[in-house]
Amino acid sequence: MEKKPGSPVRLFSTYARSSTRRVRLMDGIAGKGTMAAGLLIVALLVLLLNEMFRLSLPAICHFGIGFFTSSDWDPQGERFGVLPFLYGTLVSSAIALVIAIPFGIGTALFLTELAPQRLRGAVAFVVDMLAAIPSVVYGLWGVFVLAPLMQSHVGPFLEKTLGFLPLFRGPFYGGVSMLTAGLILAVMVVPFIVAIAREVLLTVPVDLKAASYALGATQWETIWKVVLPYSRVGIGGGVVLALGRALGETMAVTMVIGNQPRINASILQPGYSMAAVLANEFNEASSKLYLSVLVEVGLTLFLVTFLINIAARVLLWRMRSVHPH
Amino acid sequence: MTDQSKISAQDLSIFYGANRAVKNVSMEIRENRVTALIGPSGCGKSTFLRALNRMNDIIPSVRAEGRVFLDGQDIYAPRVDVIDVRRRVGMVFQKSNPFPKSIFENVAYGLRINGVRSRKVIEQQVEKSLRGAALWDEVKDRLQTSALAMSGGQQQRLCIARALAIEPEVLLMDEPASALDPIATQKIEELIHDLKRDYTIVIVTHNMQQAARVSDFTGFFLMGELIEVDETGTIFTKPTRKQTEDYITGRFG
Ligand SMILES: Nc1ncnc2c1ncn2[C@@H]1O[C@H](COP(=O)(O)OP(=O)(O)O)[C@@H](O)[C@H]1O
Ligand SMILES: [Mg+2]
Numbered sequence: 001m002e003k004k005p006g007s008p009v010r011l012f013s014t015y016a017r018s019s020t021r022r023v024r025l026m027d028g029i030a031g032k033g034t035m036a037a038g039l040l041i042v043a044l045l046v047l048l049l050n051e052m053f054r055l056s057l058p059a060i061c062h063f064g065i066g067f068f069t070s071s072d073w074d075p076q077g078e079r080f081g082v083l084p085f086l087y088g089t090l091v092s093s094a095i096a097l098v099i100a101i102p103f104g105i106g107t108a109l110f111l112t113e114l115a116p117q118r119l120r121g122a123v124a125f126v127v128d129m130l131a132a133i134p135s136v137v138y139g140l141w142g143v144f145v146l147a148p149l150m151q152s153h154v155g156p157f158l159e160k161t162l163g164f165l166p167l168f169r170g171p172f173y174g175g176v177s178m179l180t181a182g183l184i185l186a187v188m189v190v191p192f193i194v195a196i197a198r199e200v201l202l203t204v205p206v207d208l209k210a211a212s213y214a215l216g217a218t219q220w221e222t223i224w225k226v227v228l229p230y231s232r233v234g235i236g237g238g239v240v241l242a243l244g245r246a247l248g249e250t251m252a253v254t255m256v257i258g259n260q261p262r263i264n265a266s267i268l269q270p271g272y273s274m275a276a277v278l279a280n281e282f283n284e285a286s287s288k289l290y291l292s293v294l295v296e297v298g299l300t301l302f303l304v305t306f307l308i309n310i311a312a313r314v315l316l317w318r319m320r321s322v323h324p325h
Numbered sequence: 326m327t328d329q330s331k332i333s334a335q336d337l338s339i340f341y342g343a344n345r346a347v348k349n350v351s352m353e354i355r356e357n358r359v360t361a362l363i364g365p366s367g368c369g370k371s372t373f374l375r376a377l378n379r380m381n382d383i384i385p386s387v388r389a390e391g392r393v394f395l396d397g398q399d400i401y402a403p404r405v406d407v408i409d410v411r412r413r414v415g416m417v418f419q420k421s422n423p424f425p426k427s428i429f430e431n432v433a434y435g436l437r438i439n440g441v442r443s444r445k446v447i448e449q450q451v452e453k454s455l456r457g458a459a460l461w462d463e464v465k466d467r468l469q470t471s472a473l474a475m476s477g478g479q480q481q482r483l484c485i486a487r488a489l490a491i492e493p494e495v496l497l498m499d500e501p502a503s504a505l506d507p508i509a510t511q512k513i514e515e516l517i518h519d520l521k522r523d524y525t526i527v528i529v530t531h532n533m534q535q536a537a538r539v540s541d542f543t544g545f546f547l548m549g550e551l552i553e554v555d556e557t558g559t560i561f562t563k564p565t566r567k568q569t570e571d572y573i574t575g576r577f578g
Contacts, residue, residue: 221438
């Protein structure tokens with residue numbers, strides 16, 4: 001910078017300008033870097049999909065649409081239908097959500113609205129820890145604790161009280177069942193729902209709760225009519241995350257679902273899931289077709305997860321645009 | 326002064342933890358009159374106001390000492406139903422806080438939670454309350470639209486309508502016009518004037534002209550104490566206490 005005699009020394013503007021230039025440079029690098037990372041992820045996804053599609057092509061050509069409509073699974077006879085696995089994955093995840101949603105939201109409400117201040121941190125910590133437990137540990141717990149309990153108490157009880165519904169009928173197979181898998185999954189996804197619901201519930205404006213109380217509402221009415229409606233879209237996001245986790249969970253489900261490729265009306269009887277059949281049978285896939293079929297099962301799992309996520313997101317987005325909260 | 330006392334605070338102190346925000350305040354609130362509370366910010370006006378319908382209860386760590394009588398009944402007595410107190414003593418907040426629901430549902434809220442089921446009764450009461458809050462003509466054709474799409478002044482009048490819907494006896498207003506433009510403020514002031522026929526009103530305001538315009542009685546708070554309370558004309562023309570005069574004449578605060 002040229003300095004005329006007598007003019008003040010412009011230390012600041014000199015510095016500021018060079019700093020601006022530096023910031024711009026950094027912004028440029030950061031921008032390009034993050035974009036590259038993003039693109040790389042997308043590229044990996046496309047590559048993966050492409051590869052899975054290529055590997056499952058023999059199976060797709062061989063079975064066509066029949067793959068999705070057949071519930072016959074007989075590797076020796078080379079008859080493959082994905083239906084029992086599709087059914088098992090969806091039903092076990094649905095059971096998990098039916099149980100985990102009320103528990104998760106209830107826990108989150110307890111942590112944000114009801115629990116004494118001192119207790120909140122401790123309980124939240126414990127719940128977060130649940131998410132950190134490896135799924136094989138859940139599986140072991142399922143095999144040694146939950147399954148025997150299902151066999152001796154829960155199953156018979158459900159059959160006795162609700163047995164008029166085909167959903168709750170025996171015979172029991174050592175306590176491994178669709179319901180057992182759903183229960184384990186529920187425990188595994190509750191922390192996700194709690195963590196997200198808690199964040200969302202904390203954003204409910206104190207003003208709105210005060211308005212409700214000032215009109216003579218009780219705490220429960222305020223929660224039910226103000227807090228939850230305000231949070232439902234955000235909590236819905238947490239449920240979607242939990243669902244994604246449940247659909248793909250492999251280890252724990254494999255250990256307790258019973259691994260029988262049949263569609264049983266009763267959730268007290270064994271089933272099988274897509275993730276579980278992949279884990280169990282990949283090593284044994286002797287023929288090229290068998291292997292190709294398993295890859296197609298994987299592809300199906302991927303697509304189901306993907307589609308459900310999209311559908312859920314569209315639903316949430318619709319809810320948000322109708323009512324901002 | 327022959328007016329009936331509606332609310333009577335006696336030796337009321339309110340603590341936030343160890344901080345005493347309201348100090349031994351005794352004050353009569355007269356029926357069907359507007360009582361204004363003035364004083365520099367942080368002097369305990371809002372805290373005192375919230376004590377009159379036990380809204381301080383929802384803030385953890387708050388403790389009240391002393392008594393507040395509503396029609397002669399101590400609202401801090403052990404077996405008093407807080408819900409009932411709040412139904413009888415409604416509240417309008419400083420920042421308008423409509424629910425993210427339709428205009429109709431905002432006004433109907435208090436009715437629904439208080440057990441009114443009849444669609445017809447709810448509709449009638451919503452209309453009556455909106456008329457009462459001088460809002461009906463502006464919104465009657467869009468009752469099902471979101472309350473959040475209204476102007477600030479309309480939102481505040483909606484909050485007044487929402488409070489009126491459950492037919493309270495007393496209406497507490499905490500700086501209800503502080504976030505509004507002069508025209509919206511004027512509407513609220515006119516509304517207060519109309520409402521005092523049916524309600525007892527306590528209004529906190531930092532605007533002394535407003536207090537002079539809308540109120541019959543004015544209480545001056547300073548650092549948690551009620552320095553002086555009298556007819557508004559008296560407070561603004563010949564206050565007894567030096568601190569009041571200093572505040573009125575703008576020498577501090
Ligand atoms: N929620 C709260 N928690 C703790 N202290 C508070 C709270 N609200 C108000 N106070 C304290 O109480 C005193 C009076 O506040 P407030 O009643 O809001 O005064 P004003 O309405 O006259 O401005 C202030 O010292 C303030 O810091
Ligand atoms: Mg205040």
